[in-house]
Amino acid sequence: WKNFFQDKTGQIGKPRFHSRKYLKKSYTGKSIIKTAGKRYLKIPKLGYVKTSKNGVLQNTKIKRYTVLLEPTGKYYLSLQVEISEPEKYSLTGKRVGIDVGVADLAILYNGLKYPSFNSSYFEKKAKIWQKKYSRRRHLAKLLVLQNKNKRVLCPRSLESFTNWQKAQKSKAKYQAKAANQRRDYLHKLTTHLVKQYDVIAIEDLKTKNLQKNHHLAKSIANASWRIFRQMLEYKCEWYGKKLIAVDPKNTSRICSKCGYNSGAKPL
Template sequence: MLTGIKLRLYPNQTQVNQLWQMFGNDRFVWNRMLDMMNERYKNNKDLPFLTKFKLNYLLKPLKKEYPFLKNSDSSSLQLVNEFLNQSWKNFFKDKTGTVGKPRFHSRRYLKPSYTGKSIVKIAGRRYLYLPKLGYIKTSKTGVLKDVKIKRYTVSLEPSGKYYLSIQAEVKEPEKLKKTGKQVGIDVGITDLAILSNGLKYPAFDASYFEKQSQIWQSKYSRRRHLAHLLCEQDKNQKVLNPRSLESFSNWQRARKLKARYQKKVANKRKDYLHKLTTHLVRQYDVIAIE
């Protein structure tokens, strides 16, 4: 069966620079290929559709013209073509007009990430070997034993943390032993769940982190608004070197702290629900929910 595994990455500064280069290369190839396909479709809509294999054939001359593309994992650029090809297929298959043509990827609004399907090797308890990046520190790699990695995605979260998401093929999980017990669950407001045997599970509580998240969300919005006003002021006054939003460190700090507290709340909620559902599944054979 296929499952998803997510690990935290700890790249050094050289690897961080490489990752940003690879993020940009994927975006660059998408935009170049999309621009070519748009012109082709605009000039003659009856031309045969370009398959992902034909798009991959164009990567070789593109790498000669732009040598920096060689710094990326070649499989990631091929997957960009595959995703673009699928987007065009969805556009042509749609008869309702709700699916539009693929759009260009923006550096400012696109989540930094790239997907590859090359071989990922376990180099130690807390180290992996990734193509082009070399040996990179990660969280515990024990979960990757006896699994077949199909493809992987390296991404940068708004909190500033790097993650490796893996699509892996694993063996079927072992079945739990029968307990002969049954239970009914009533989902409440004051309590998260009330069992038919009288047991209650309290509602999830992360009030401190939720409050900090709200505080930094307000600071983020206020600082971004002020930074935007200053940028517009420089633009109107035709300053020689106008400031950009990215140049305001206090806004960048608020953005990261806001994202970190929001991620903290989400992780705690997920952990609480996983522990609760795992306990219920191990204790009861039949579970009825309102």
């Protein structure tokens, strides 16, 4: 508020605050962040923060920072950095067509298959902790109502019960592990494909429409087709490769050699 009232140029606006109901607990700043040695970053107001990624920030210009509190209880620092263009990969002269699926994430034209990420273990653990979280929160709400009806001098609030909050964090940890390992798997797979092939052709699927099929919606979401394509798009642009999005209409009906349309086929 001081910056707003003392500003005479009219360039500084009113401060904007997150709502209490906003799920993402974070704040963003544009101040200068400095690297201090090999292991520390100096952030305005927070001071020195220990990190292990200072080597990546060499010869870069930090434009903006965001401090984020995850549901797991961990804090993360996200940096928007201006860097020079990455080095291009050497050309291999190879081309590939990729068909994405549910059981196998990517099937190449030569029959090579890359399986989808299996998150069943983390899903089972998250489901167990979800049940514990719901039960503990429900019991805590009942105790709060009892104190309110009995007109206790010092009634307890829902936040004073830490048992359901611990269950919530445990559930979030397993969900975060599944998401992190899935993203790591997709990064390794897309980088491998971009290194191996100069031209990559992939179906232009509408994932949102396909998820309306409730029998396959969960499997499609777990396969992460959209993230897979996004990673291929920006990595091909970075490293001097080409990505072609093919219209999926009749791709499984028309023969690639003679052009004969054999009609609809079962799943």
